[in-house]
Amino acid sequence: MEENLRFPLFVDLRGRRAVVVGGGRIALRRAKGLRDFGADVTVIAPHLAQPMEGITHLCRSYAPGDLTGAFLAVAATDDRAVNRAVGEEARRQSIPVSVADQAEECTFFFPALCTGNGMIAGVVSDGTDHHKTAAAAKAIRAVLEELE
Numbered sequence: 425m426e427e428n429l430r431f432p433l434f435v436d437l438r439g440r441r442a443v444v445v446g447g448g449r450i451a452l453r454r455a456k457g458l459r460d461f462g463a464d465v466t467v468i469a470p471h472l473a474q475p476m477e478g479i480t481h482l483c484r485s486y487a488p489g490d491l492t493g494a495f496l497a498v499a500a501t502d503d504r505a506v507n508r509a510v511g512e513e514a515r516r517q518s519i520p521v522s523v524a525d526q527a528e529e530c531t532f533f534f535p536a537l538c539t540g541n542g543m544i545a546g547v548v549s550d551g552t553d554h555h556k557t558a559a560a561a562k563a564i565r566a567v568l569e570e571l572e
């Protein structure tokens with residue numbers, strides 16, 4: 425874990441522009457999380473797995489320059505080259521980026537979001553055991569809900 429320690433930064437996303445590239449299950453799970461925390465979310469994808477309210481959908485492929493003005497970005501298409509290009513653009517512009525198919529290209533890890541009783545937790549591992557992360561998040565959500 426010490427080789428890949430990620431600091432939990434609990435940042436205010438309200439009104440901030442978040443760009444999600446891709447419109448499949450993973451991209452939309454993240455878009456929903458970002459939207460629910462108040463971000464101004466733009467999803468760029470030629471196809472959405474399902475409609476989503478409260479976001480802006482640009483119905484086209486990613487093009488260089490799409491991240492301009494973004495506070496953070498997520499690359500979650502099923503195309504390795506596109507995800508890599510999004511990561512590279514983000515790094516050039518110093519925009520934090522999660523690249524969903526390549527832990528090494530992420531400047532931040534997208535956490536498993538846990539909320540309940542006015543509290544928020546986010547879980548990541550060292551980026552190698554996503555099932556363990558999901559299991560830990562499930563347990564933490566239950567604890568947060570149970571607290572008085």
Ligand SMILES: C[C@@]1(CC(=O)O)C2=NC(=C\c3[nH]c(c(CCC(=O)O)c3CC(=O)O)Cc3[nH]c(c(CC(=O)O)c3CCC(=O)O)/C=C3\N/C(=C\2)[C@@H](CCC(=O)O)[C@]3(C)CC(=O)O)/[C@H]1CCC(=O)O
Binds near residue numbers: 454548
């Ligand atoms: C926490 C969560 C947030 C979210 O996604 O919302 C999340 N992954 C989740 C689930 C999940 N991820 C994967 C599966 C299928 C597993 C399987 O079947 O084997 C499932 C299960 C599922 O989707 O149900 C596969 C996978 N994930 C990554 C790679 C690439 C790689 O490892 O390099 C691959 C292989 C892709 C491929 O090969 O195709 C990479 C990343 N995933 C991360 C976050 C970041 C590190 C956090 C951490 O690991 O602790 C990191 C490093 C980067 C990032 O994306 O920011 C979410 C749990 C949400 C919850 O439970 O609430």
Ligand SMILES: NC(=O)c1ccc[n+]([C@@H]2O[C@H](COP(=O)([O-])OP(=O)(O)OC[C@H]3O[C@@H](n4cnc5c(N)ncnc54)[C@H](O)[C@@H]3O)[C@@H](O)[C@H]2O)c1
Binds near residue numbers: 451502
């Ligand atoms: N980090 C995680 O939690 C996790 C979990 C499972 C899978 N993955 C990885 O995440 C990626 C997405 O998975 P999925 O199941 O959501 O995929 P998917 O196949 O359901 O969706 C892919 C999406 O990418 C879009 N897309 C393709 N080319 C594009 C382009 N040039 N510009 C913009 N959008 C484009 C498609 O329109 C589609 O909406 C895959 O690389 C997968 O390996 C990550």
